[in-house]
Each structure stands twice: as C-alpha cells, then as structure tokens.
Amino acid sequence: MSEGKRILVTAGRFMPATGIVHALHKVGAAVEVADSFDVAPALHSRFIDKAHIVPAASQDPVGYTKEIARIARDRSIDLILPTFEDGFYLARYADLLPVPRFAADFDVLSELHDKAAFVGVCQRLGLKTPPTKIATSHQELVEAIAGFDDFFARPAFSRAGIGHLTNHGKELDSEKLERCNPTKTNPWLVQEFVEGRDTCVMCIARDGKPAVIAVYEPAIAAGGGYSVRFTSIEDPAAIDIVSTVCSAYDYTGFIGFDYRRTEDGPILMECNPRVTAGVFLTDESVIGDAILNERETLLHAPSGKSRQYDSYLVYGRATDQSTREIVKSLLSSKDALISQRDYLPFVYSFMARSKYKHQAYEEHKSFSDIFLGDIIWDGSPLPDAH
Incomplete structure (x- = not known):
C-alpha cells in the first residue's frame, strides 16, 4: 500500500518530475524532492514534505549519490525515484544507496540509452529501425552522410533531437558539420530519414x-x-x-x-x-x-x-x-x-526558464547545456566509488 510510504524524487527541474510528485501525493505517499537548482519547479510543490539541494550529479557523481544516500537514511526514505539521467549515476553506484530505486540496473539503462547500441537491441528483438551507419570520427561521419540521399544524424548520447544534423527538406549546414566530432565513446548515428x-x-x-x-x-x-x-x-x-x-x-x-x-x-x-x-x-x-x-x-x-x-x-x-x-x-x-491547485511549480518553470535562458546567452551556450548539463550522462566512463 502507498499510505505512509516516503518517496525521494530526483531531478526536480525536469518537468515530468512535478507530474510524479502529483501522482504520488494523489495516492497518499509522502514525497521529497532533490535537485542542485534551487528554482527547480518540483522543489516548490505544495505537496512535498521537504526539498533538498544536492551536488550536481554529472560533476560529482559519487558525491551526488552519497548525498542522496544520506538523505534516504536521515529522512527514512522507502524508495528513490530518479526522473532524468541523474538516475544513471544512482544506478552505477547503487551499492551506496540504503533503499531501492524504482529503476533498472546500470547495464540495462546504459545499453538502452545508447542510441547506437539500441539499434542492435532492436535488430536482436525483431523491431524495425531506419537503415543506420555508425561514425566514430569526423571522416566516418562525412562518409556515412554521403551514403544517404535523405538522412538524420545525431550523437549516440543525445536527447530531444538536440545537436542533430539533417538534409531533409533543406541544405546540409556545412559549418555545423565541421563542428561535429564523433568519438569511439560517443559515436554518431547516421540514419535514413523516415517519413511518418x-x-x-x-x-x-x-x-x-x-x-x-x-x-x-x-x-x-x-x-x-x-x-x-x-x-x-x-x-x-x-x-x-x-x-x-x-x-x-x-x-x-x-x-x-x-x-x-x-x-x-x-x-x-x-x-x-x-x-x-x-x-x-x-x-x-x-x-x-x-x-x-x-x-x-x-x-x-x-x-x-x-x-x-x-x-x-x-x-x-x-x-x-x-x-x-x-x-x-x-x-x-x-x-x-x-x-490539484498546485501552482508554484508552474510559476517556477517560468523563473527557471528565464534565469537559465539568460545564463545561456551570457555564456554563449544553449539553454539545454545550462539547464540539463549537470544531470545528463554522455556515456563517459564513470569512476569507481571511493
């Protein structure tokens, strides 16, 4: 039963995290939220028992996990629910956590998250994907693009189509192509563009x-x-x-x-x-x-x-x-x-968007780099716990 369960939701800036807070409150669970941004919308829901400011997950993954573990112990948390890619770090160092996560193990998450690996998963399971070539260098990327009339390309570790290349319906941006540098640890997928x-x-x-x-x-x-x-x-x-x-x-x-x-x-x-x-x-x-x-x-x-x-x-x-x-x-x-008449997350979504859009402009970065940069995982090897 959910009554009396205490759940720690992470990555409160991620919009769907607020939806999770509302859902857990609706079934009678006690909810707490963690994030490194103090304007994260879910941190300000009227339905949470406590908001926690924690280290940035991608900058200090072990320290982040240890802080989540401390909160879980101190607050008698029953379940940790990661909502975004900070969950990869919590999975990698799951042995440090005193309570279960509502998430899969690290090897499963990492294989499904890797878009290049996921193509292989689909082939193994009989699910259709577009014709695909994998590039691990700039030259391989150029050669892979040349193999398709209409293509869509992006890094294996990317999200929401951000940082993609395509010539579908337009000329290929040659300057953008020159800035794309696939590697063996973060290759690019080049796929035939599929209408649908x-x-x-x-x-x-x-x-x-x-x-x-x-x-x-x-x-x-x-x-x-x-x-x-x-x-x-x-x-x-x-x-x-x-x-x-x-x-x-x-x-x-x-x-x-x-x-x-x-x-x-x-x-x-x-x-x-x-x-x-x-x-x-x-x-x-x-x-x-x-x-x-x-x-x-x-x-x-x-x-x-x-x-x-x-x-x-x-x-x-x-x-x-x-x-x-x-x-x-x-x-x-x-x-x-x-x-459920919970309005502050809505207000803080505007505050967060305004604040980090301005910061992105000042630092000549994309909004996504600023807003999501410290809770994403780009496939880089993670250090051992210490």
Missing part, C-alpha cells in the same frame, strides 16, 4: 511486465525535437514495442520510446529509460499506484488529452509560432505542471 508521424510511448513496467502505457504525439514540437504540447492517441503497435523490450530485460521502472508511424508499421528511433511527458496524460492515481504496487492488468491512457509547457511556448520561440499563435496556444490547452 512522430510518436512517443511512456511505460511503467515491473519485472518485465508493462503496467501502464501512454501513447502520444507532439501537437507542437520545438526546433530541437522535444514536445512543447503533447496529445494522447491510440496505437496498438505501442503495446508490442513496450512488451518486447520490457520482457527482454525483465525491466522495472519508467521507460519511453520514440518511433515513427509509417505505412510499413512503427520504425523505432530511440529509447529513453526514464520518466517522460506521458505522465501528464495519464490519471495521477494510476501512475502513483503503478509506482508503488503491482498491477494485474495493463492500463492504457485514454486518447485525446493534451498538455503543454507554457514556459517553453513563451520563452522557447523554437516552435516558429507567431505571437498571436503562441497566445492562442496558451489559451487552448492546460499547462502540464498545474494540478
């Missing part, structure tokens, strides 16, 4: 058995590829995808997949073994219950529900919408972070 409808599926699984799935597509997508507004749909093919992968890995935790719906069926693009925006399209009681309890039957999120990130619409400007279109969008769909 972009589709995402979120799944909560336990012991290899999917418990909840939400299928959705970007109603509004930012230039980097991530969804600003997302709408739930029905697609029976999603069940086969999540069942096949989760069963093969005896998977426990959150997992997401991006694929394209085509005339020849679904074409898998990538796997995100973490929480995704699908939590906002699923009943909160169902999400909370699936995290804390076993389910006997698979539950599907209903189609036709839309949520969006208003702060991305206002500050992102990556959606190529006019001011009039943005205002119309703001008035036509509910912000994902507002639930």
Whole structure:
C-alpha cells in the first residue's frame, strides 16, 4: 500500500518530475524532492514534505549519490525515484544507496540509452529501425552522410533531437558539420530519414511486465525535437514495442520510446529509460499506484488529452509560432505542471526558464547545456566509488 510510504524524487527541474510528485501525493505517499537548482519547479510543490539541494550529479557523481544516500537514511526514505539521467549515476553506484530505486540496473539503462547500441537491441528483438551507419570520427561521419540521399544524424548520447544534423527538406549546414566530432565513446548515428508521424510511448513496467502505457504525439514540437504540447492517441503497435523490450530485460521502472508511424508499421528511433511527458496524460492515481504496487492488468491512457509547457511556448520561440499563435496556444490547452491547485511549480518553470535562458546567452551556450548539463550522462566512463 502507498499510505505512509516516503518517496525521494530526483531531478526536480525536469518537468515530468512535478507530474510524479502529483501522482504520488494523489495516492497518499509522502514525497521529497532533490535537485542542485534551487528554482527547480518540483522543489516548490505544495505537496512535498521537504526539498533538498544536492551536488550536481554529472560533476560529482559519487558525491551526488552519497548525498542522496544520506538523505534516504536521515529522512527514512522507502524508495528513490530518479526522473532524468541523474538516475544513471544512482544506478552505477547503487551499492551506496540504503533503499531501492524504482529503476533498472546500470547495464540495462546504459545499453538502452545508447542510441547506437539500441539499434542492435532492436535488430536482436525483431523491431524495425531506419537503415543506420555508425561514425566514430569526423571522416566516418562525412562518409556515412554521403551514403544517404535523405538522412538524420545525431550523437549516440543525445536527447530531444538536440545537436542533430539533417538534409531533409533543406541544405546540409556545412559549418555545423565541421563542428561535429564523433568519438569511439560517443559515436554518431547516421540514419535514413523516415517519413511518418512522430510518436512517443511512456511505460511503467515491473519485472518485465508493462503496467501502464501512454501513447502520444507532439501537437507542437520545438526546433530541437522535444514536445512543447503533447496529445494522447491510440496505437496498438505501442503495446508490442513496450512488451518486447520490457520482457527482454525483465525491466522495472519508467521507460519511453520514440518511433515513427509509417505505412510499413512503427520504425523505432530511440529509447529513453526514464520518466517522460506521458505522465501528464495519464490519471495521477494510476501512475502513483503503478509506482508503488503491482498491477494485474495493463492500463492504457485514454486518447485525446493534451498538455503543454507554457514556459517553453513563451520563452522557447523554437516552435516558429507567431505571437498571436503562441497566445492562442496558451489559451487552448492546460499547462502540464498545474494540478490539484498546485501552482508554484508552474510559476517556477517560468523563473527557471528565464534565469537559465539568460545564463545561456551570457555564456554563449544553449539553454539545454545550462539547464540539463549537470544531470545528463554522455556515456563517459564513470569512476569507481571511493
């Protein structure tokens, strides 16, 4: 039962973390949140018992894990729920943690997270992917690109389409290509561009058995590829995808997949073994219950529900919408972070977006580099615990 359970949610700046807070509160769990950013939206939810400021995960992975472990001991935490890529560090040093995580082991997470390795996973499991070439140097990247008429390329350790190259519908940006330097530890994938409808599926699984799935597509997508507004749909093919992968890995935790719906069926693009925006399209009681309890039957999120990130619409400007279109969008769909009269995460999403967009401008970096840079894992070898 969830009543009385105390859950530590990590990476509170990641938007879906607020959805997890709402879901756990709805089923009666006590929730605490950790992040290294004091303006992380989930840290300011009225439904948490305590907010914790912790070291940056990617800068000091062992120190980060030890601090999470200390919080778990001091606060009598029953379960740790990583929401973003800081979960890779917690998995790598899981022996330091005094309580379980709602997540898979490190070797499983790292293989699914690696886009190059995931192509091999799909081939092994009989799931379709685009024709793919792997480049481990700039010269190999140039040669791989030359092998396709229409291509899409990105690093094996990347997210939301950020840092990608393509010639689909436009000329190849030669200056950007010159700055791309694949390595053996972080290669690039070059794939044939596949026409189809972009589709995402979120799944909560336990012991290899999917418990909840939400299928959705970007109603509004930012230039980097991530969804600003997302709408739930029905697609029976999603069940086969999540069942096949989760069963093969005896998977426990959150997992997401991006694929394209085509005339020849679904074409898998990538796997995100973490929480995704699908939590906002699923009943909160169902999400909370699936995290804390076993389910006997698979539950599907209903189609036709839309949520969006208003702060991305206002500050992102990556959606190529006019001011009039943005205002119309703001008035036509509910912000994902507002639930159960909990408004401060919504307010802090604007504060965080404004603060780190300004910092990115000052430091000549992308917003994603600033906002997510210290909670991502780029595949680099991790040090031994000490």
